[in-house]
Amino acid sequence: MSTVAQGLKPPSGSAVARSPREGTASWPLADRIGYWLCWIVGIGLCLIALAIVLFMLVKGISYLRPSMFVESPAPSAVQSQSGGFLDPIVGTLIVAAVGIAIAMPTGVAIAAWLSEYRRPAWLARLVESGVEMIAGVPSAVLAIFGLLIFARGFLGFLSETDAGGTVSGKSFFAAGTVMAILALPLIVGSTREGLAQLPDRLREASFALGRTRITTIRRVLLPAIRPEIASGTVLGLGRIIGDTAIITIVLGLTLTNEGVGHIPVISTLRGTGSTLTSYIYANSPAGEGSAPQKAYAAAFVLLMIVLGLNAIVTRLTNHGGPAAERGRAYRLLRFEWIPWTR
Amino acid sequence: MDPLMPPPVRRITLEGNPYVAPPRPPANGHASAGPAAVATRLRAPRPASAQVRERMRIESVWLAYGENWVVRDVSLPVRQGEVLAMIGASGSGKTTLLRSLNRLTEITAGAARAGRITLDGQDIHELEVNDLRRRVTMVFQQPNPFPMSIFDNVAYALAERPGRGRRRRRSPELEHAVTDALHRAGLYDEVAGDLDRSALRLSGGQQQRLCIARALAAEPEVLLLDEPCSALDPISTATIEELIVELRESVAIVIVTHNLQQAFRVADHVAFMHLGELVEYGTSEQVFDRPSAQRTRDYISGAFG
Numbered sequence: 001m002s003t004v005a006q007g008l009k010p011p012s013g014s015a016v017a018r019s020p021r022e023g024t025a026s027w028p029l030a031d032r033i034g035y036w037l038c039w040i041v042g043i044g045l046c047l048i049a050l051a052i053v054l055f056m057l058v059k060g061i062s063y064l065r066p067s068m069f070v071e072s073p074a075p076s077a078v079q080s081q082s083g084g085f086l087d088p089i090v091g092t093l094i095v096a097a098v099g100i101a102i103a104m105p106t107g108v109a110i111a112a113w114l115s116e117y118r119r120p121a122w123l124a125r126l127v128e129s130g131v132e133m134i135a136g137v138p139s140a141v142l143a144i145f146g147l148l149i150f151a152r153g154f155l156g157f158l159s160e161t162d163a164g165g166t167v168s169g170k171s172f173f174a175a176g177t178v179m180a181i182l183a184l185p186l187i188v189g190s191t192r193e194g195l196a197q198l199p200d201r202l203r204e205a206s207f208a209l210g211r212t213r214i215t216t217i218r219r220v221l222l223p224a225i226r227p228e229i230a231s232g233t234v235l236g237l238g239r240i241i242g243d244t245a246i247i248t249i250v251l252g253l254t255l256t257n258e259g260v261g262h263i264p265v266i267s268t269l270r271g272t273g274s275t276l277t278s279y280i281y282a283n284s285p286a287g288e289g290s291a292p293q294k295a296y297a298a299a300f301v302l303l304m305i306v307l308g309l310n311a312i313v314t315r316l317t318n319h320g321g322p323a324a325e326r327g328r329a330y331r332l333l334r335f336e337w338i339p340w341t342r
Numbered sequence: 343m344d345p346l347m348p349p350p351v352r353r354i355t356l357e358g359n360p361y362v363a364p365p366r367p368p369a370n371g372h373a374s375a376g377p378a379a380v381a382t383r384l385r386a387p388r389p390a391s392a393q394v395r396e397r398m399r400i401e402s403v404w405l406a407y408g409e410n411w412v413v414r415d416v417s418l419p420v421r422q423g424e425v426l427a428m429i430g431a432s433g434s435g436k437t438t439l440l441r442s443l444n445r446l447t448e449i450t451a452g453a454a455r456a457g458r459i460t461l462d463g464q465d466i467h468e469l470e471v472n473d474l475r476r477r478v479t480m481v482f483q484q485p486n487p488f489p490m491s492i493f494d495n496v497a498y499a500l501a502e503r504p505g506r507g508r509r510r511r512r513s514p515e516l517e518h519a520v521t522d523a524l525h526r527a528g529l530y531d532e533v534a535g536d537l538d539r540s541a542l543r544l545s546g547g548q549q550q551r552l553c554i555a556r557a558l559a560a561e562p563e564v565l566l567l568d569e570p571c572s573a574l575d576p577i578s579t580a581t582i583e584e585l586i587v588e589l590r591e592s593v594a595i596v597i598v599t600h601n602l603q604q605a606f607r608v609a610d611h612v613a614f615m616h617l618g619e620l621v622e623y624g625t626s627e628q629v630f631d632r633p634s635a636q637r638t639r640d641y642i643s644g645a646f647g
Contacts, residue, residue: 201486205553208446209499209560210476219498224489 053303060300063293073255073279082291085298087256088279091172092241092305094268095251095275098176099183099240104233106180107187112217114188115195135185143249146178150250159270160260170252171260172269178246183236190235194228195221231316238309241302247278276302383626384587384607394423397563397594398443398478403457405438407450413439414618415457420564422594425586427609427626429599431646434615436598440566443596444478445471461563479557480566484573485549487541487556492533495541495552496520499559519559526592527555528585547578554585558593565589567597571604583608602642606630614638 010016024032071084110127118124134142150159151169159171198221206216222229247253252272259267274282276298283295398420405413413435420426420443428436438447445466447453459466466474479499488495493512497520520537524530529551533539541552550570557565567586571579586595586608599605605612605626612629614622614637622629622638633639640646 199486201482201484202488204446204449205482205486205488205556206498207449208444208475208480208482209556210472210474210479211498212472220488220490 053307056296056300056303059296060303064297064300068294068297073274075255079291079293082294085276085279085294085301088274088276088298089301091247091251091257091273092275092277092302094172094257094273095175095179095247096237096240098172098269099179100233100237102177102180103183103187103236104229107184107232107236108191108222108229110184111188111191111195112222115192116213116217116221131185131188134181135189138245139182139243140245140249142178142181143246146174146181146246146250150174150177157270160272168252168272170250170272172251172257172271172273175246175251176269178250179240179243182243182246183233183240186236186239187229187232190228190232191225194225197228198224227316231313234309234313234316238306241275241305241309242277244277244281247275248281251275251278253278253282276305382607384583394421396420397422397462399458399460400439400443401458401460403439403442403459404455405435405442405447406454407438408452408454412618413442416615416620418613418620418623420594420596421611422563423591424610425590425595425597425608426611426613427597427599427605428613428615429602429605429641430615430621431641432600433617435618436613436615437568439615440568440596440598441480443564443566444475444480446475446480476560477562478564478566479560479562480568481550481553481557481570483569485546485553487544487549487552489540489542491538492524492541492544492552493520493537496523496556496559499523499556523555523559524552526558526589527551528581529555545578547574547581550574550578550582551585554582558589562593564594564596567595569599569601570597572600579604614641616641 024035027035065084068084068086069089070086072087073085074081074083076082110131114124114128147169149155149169150171150173151167153165153167155169156167158173160168162168202220202224203216206220207213211219251274252258253274254272255274257268257273258271260270261267280295280298280302283291283298285292285295396419400416400418400420403413403416404411412433416435416439418426428440430436441447442455443459443466447455448471461469461474461477466478469477476499488498490498497512497516500516500519521530524533529548532548533544533552541549544552550573554565554570571582574582583604586597589595590610597605597608609626612622612624612626613620614629614633614635616637622633622635624634628634629638630642633642
């Protein structure tokens with residue numbers, strides 16, 4: 001119905017008044033001070049972020065060698081013989097994969113139940129405050145708690161049991177599970193936010209066609225908030241990758257990834273290891289300080305990973321047209337390959 | 343003040359205002375009040391012998407939200423082969439009554455009801471609710487397509503799970519059911535080229551016809567329309583009105599509308615509701631041309647509303 005003619009203008013003789021650009025000179029003093037404070041703080045924040053990236057870039061690149069990506073760390077006081085950080089990179093990937101594999105389905109299910117069912121109401125309120133509480137718990141506390149659980153005898157199959165029958169409780173399984181708890185509130189939060197944004201008429205339309213609540217959630221609501229679920233997941237991923245306390249306490253902080261048992265994948269998952277964050281911690285001047293140059297190089301790699309995740313979140317939350325009209329990678333990142341999100 | 347009295351009407355005169363184009367004299371020569379002055383009936387008058395079959399029956403129905411009874415003691419028949427229009431001012435309870443026909447009022451917490459509604463002789467509250475909603479489907483005021491492809495939107499109303507994307511094959515029966523529904527809603531020719539396009543890319547009128555197609559896909563016995571054209575432009579409205587008149591043979595249609603001209607154009611029977619009560623029910627001719635109640639006369643002539 002766009003029947004408005006284009007290109008029409010007021011007659012050439014008429015004076016066109018445009019709203020003037022407002023200067024701060026006419027503002028009250030308090031407003032001007034506030035305005036300039038905002039400027040200073042904003043610019044300051046940008047400078048700090050820039051400084052971190054530049055510092056890590058310069059330090060990291062000067063110490064980074066391609067061989068570091070393929071060599072395992074070795075126990076040596078000599079820098080040139082202490083190897084690379086292949087194991088920590090692999091460790092980071094494993095912990096992230098285990099954590100997200102647990103946290104995403106659980107988080108989405110909790111969020112869907114909280115927003116769409118909320119019955120019984122007292123339980124919903126309890127779960128709500130539980131999720132909020134987890135979001136506020138320091139990761140070191142979560143880690144200690146996790147160790148307590150996974151060191152129980154009946155969970156011995158998830159980690160190593162020594163000759164005396166003591167369960168260590170330290171493994172990729174254990175660390176991944178504790179990491180899932182860490183990421184859960186972020187995924188629940190962004191999924192709930194997405195569900196709350198959906199208009200009620202979408203639900204009504206589905207009910208009016210005789211579809212059940214669960215079908216509505218699975219086939220209409222969750223696919224509609226795919227970007228929100230994806231960005232919550234990526235945020236959770238960033239949280240997992242960046243955490244050190246849980247790795248130190250529940251992953252064992254061994255130099256290389258030590259398998260337990262003989263089944264190929266399971267043995268690694270049952271075993272201990274390290275991640276990039278714990279590698280940085282162990283090698284930095286604050287830790288044992290044996291190889292600060294390796295720490296700088298690893299920190300640079302970690303920073304690049306986190307910045308990459310940030311970029312992904314920015315792209316995902318940027319709603320732009322139906323996903324079907326975007327590229328393959330875009331659909332992949334929006335979790336379109338998982339059947340229930342279709 | 344008597345709560346049943348309509349509020350006083352403020353009249354705005356247009357005479358002598360240089361910024362408003364002067365009203366054109368009515369084309370048919372006489373300025374009479376009511377929709378008959380500007381609208382013509384889309385449907386041909388039905389012969390008395392036409393096949394009309396009663397599908398639903400509303401018997402002394404009362405409906406409330408909390409303690410507020412918004413529908414009071416309404417009885418109406420819903421027949422296949424004709425269009426029933428419910429008219430009335432805002433707050434007259436017509437939308438609530440419509441929503442109670444497929445038990446959509448039950449979604450609202452605190453909704454209460456009394457009385458009986460039957461579908462083909464069976465009390466709808468004894469039917470399985472999702473089964474009922476597949477037999478009595480609804481189209482809403484705002485077009486509300488799901489954020490998926492046109493095909494999936496229609497297929498969603500069918501029990502079968504639709505094949506997604508181009509890799510998984512769709513069954514020929516599903517394909518046929520979807521295109522058939524799109525044909526019946528008069529949308530097929532416009533979208534035939536690409537049924538995999540996102541439904542959100544359609545225009546408002548097309549979206550609403552897609553919603554009608556979706557509502558028809560389940561082969562319902564009754565189609566409920568809640569002001570289906572109020573968010574649409576006049577051209578889309580005309581298309582949908584023609585569609586409603588066509589569809590009445592195969593499905594019983596109840597339409598709620600604010601728009602008197604629309605009721606006049608499409609309805610065979612008209613129910614006028616006011617403040618929760620059914621004031622008048624009769625054929626379109628009776629209600630529009632020879633209303634018996636004073637309140638109907640006032641509403642139709644535009645004294646309030």
